[in-house]
Amino acid sequence: MHYPTWYVPFLTSPMLIALIAILHVLVSHYAVGGGLFLAVETRYAYRTNNKEYLAYLRDHAWFFILITVVYGAITGVGIWWTIGLASPLATETLIHTFVFGWAMEYVFFVLEIVSAFIFFYYWGRLEPKVHQAMAWIYAFSAWMSLVLITGITAFMLNSGAWVENRNFWVGFFNPQFIPQVIARTGGALLLTSLYVYLHASFRVKETTLRDLIASRSTLPALVGAACVILGGLGWYIFLPESAKAALAAASSLNIMMVLIFALTIAVFVMLYLGPLRNPSWVSPGFALVLFGMGLTVFSTGEFVREAVRKPYIIYNVVYSNQIFPEELPTLREKGYLEGGTWTSAWVRSRYSNAVQSQQIDEQKLLALPEADQRELGKVLFQYHCSSCHATREGYSAAAQLVRGWTLEMIKNLVQNTEKFHFFMPPWAGTPEEAELLTKYLISIAPPRPGGMK
């Protein structure tokens, strides 16, 4: 509304954020946990003078840099890229609220990059104590990055008292902050162990060393799993009521939660039976299955975490369709098309006969030819609805959702979206605009499927 809506047919543009974000978190958590792994294990290897283990850690550090510094860093920037394109108002709000949070995170990011490269490229050329210090600088910086980013992403799920006082620290230390830091720290430990098993199973042929690696990585994995469960409980407890309700109401989220629960138990059992009790089980096949299960749990968890925010993109601050809640009364009175920067310009340029005294005349919109009314309904759909719905086909396609509905049913839904579904943003236009949107939706809705008794 304030910005143009990027139209991504079939998928919807916010789904690109989900895609990039999920791809990123699978590596960013490893970037945190892997730092701790390398710091702790390098210290252990130096202390026990285990040259084979040191050689393995060097090999792992290379793998770690290739994955995290390249792919992790670029997908991290990629999230920035995508949220600005798909959710510009939310990004504008976040960045004006937390720019110094990101700036602080940036300082730690610099430390991460510099220490990671020195740790790897100067392996064997630094005194052991200095070398270990580099690893610890990396580990601490990476964890601080996690803490700082979590403060911001957790704010999106529960903005807490920020809405009243708009204070940086109140927003940062929101109710979701501590649970999510615990869960993400645990996730980083757990996921890192799965990366280590996978890497070691392919790279280490010598069984004694592989067993050592497997057994030493199991305790962090189990501690990590416990933290994920503890943080997950906190996450649930501090969810806003609507998010809890969304979790209970959406069947797809129900399935995902069951999947997360079942796979987490399976990972836990496999960790216990495999690396902890029988380190020799850590073969490439075993590690791949464990890794795949871990990635599935993580990806699904991230998707659920994103999905329960609806109807907001920032809880109580920005609706998922890029409207501030406080804008609703004006938009309902003066019209969504008039209130939106880009919708207003579109109507003025295309339908000048519907503009009177520099204002869009709502009555005149309904006097336009039917085809124009449907086209304006489509404009309303693009700006009001397309953040969450594809049109005819694709992700949560609107046409499929109103298949076989009557005009009155659709109109009733359009004007009372939040009453029909509490996880949908409220209608932000006039009754005349609801009419236009209804006409568009009825024009694309397929008939009720035939052959049903």
Added chain:
Amino acid sequence: MNPTELIGPPSPLGYPAPYWFLVTFKVLGFTLHMGPMHLWFAGTLLAMILARWGSTEAQRWSARLLKQMSVIIALGVNFGIVPLLFTQVAYYRVFYPATILMAWPWFLIIILLTFAYYGVYIYVTGLKDNAELTLFKRVAGWISAILFLAIGFLFSNGFSLMTNLDAWPQIWQSTSVAGAPLGTALNLADPTLWPRWLMMFGLALTTVAAYTVFDAGVFARRESAGYRRWAGSFALKLYTIGLIWFAVMGLWYVFGTWSTDVRDQMFASPLILLTVLTALGPGVPWLLILFQRRQITQTLAIVTGLAQFGVLGLNAISRQFVQNIELSKFVDVTAEPVNLQLSPLVVFLILFVAGLGVVAWMLEKVLRAERQPSTG
């Protein structure tokens, strides 16, 4: 359609710090970003050309640069976050619409960068001792070089479209579905696009030349005296070519595409001083390289690096002024209310200084290690 109709309302939150603070970090960040970015933008292509057709020393130079490229890219991406961050704080009302109008090409940057980055890593595996530079690795290197040029072109599109608001209505209307942009546009009709992109390439060549001297004087101590002499002579030629290129494209950009508004202000007091310094600035590193064409010294090499940093800084400051003048007829970015976030700002500054201290400590350890023979 009046393009100002397409600028949304200001954020109700206001700026979290005064405009001067935001723009200072934006310019500083862009200056820091330009150094490494120039090395991959022009340096990768040059290194690939010289690896294929260059002399022994040129091939040695190519290998040296590409071996360092993974670190250079990491630093460049990292430094690029700062100007991006502060652009989004202070220029959000034009930045978001411009990038949304060209959303797919803009999004493509991330994908191209990933491939380009990994391409460099693949190529470099062929430069290790006892490794073979296979056809696959060479192709990966060439693809990276081309992708870096393409990424630069897309960036030029994005940032020129950000100030080319006059083009927005036409681009929007021709590439949207019911008012929602498909995001397939580029800013190709903008007369400033090509000179801006090409001018940056010329400037990038000068940075590669300055870095060649810096590298030979500071990092390349184990290289032969012959290589170091070659590096000085090569750097002078490269800087001269880059300088001429930069001057020609700069003339095209300034006299062929600047609006009267921009020209009037950039050629009038007090900004005329900045314009002249920006134009003449590259002469300083060129002279320093000229002195070192036969013998590169560590001190002069460091001074050359700093002088080039100054050149990039002047360029970034000038660009900022031009950007603001171009935008001034549509939106005044300096006029937004400030809602100062003092305590987070102070915490950031403390962390910033502390972070610099830790980086300095780490670099000191590296330099100490560099002075000692390898043990591993």
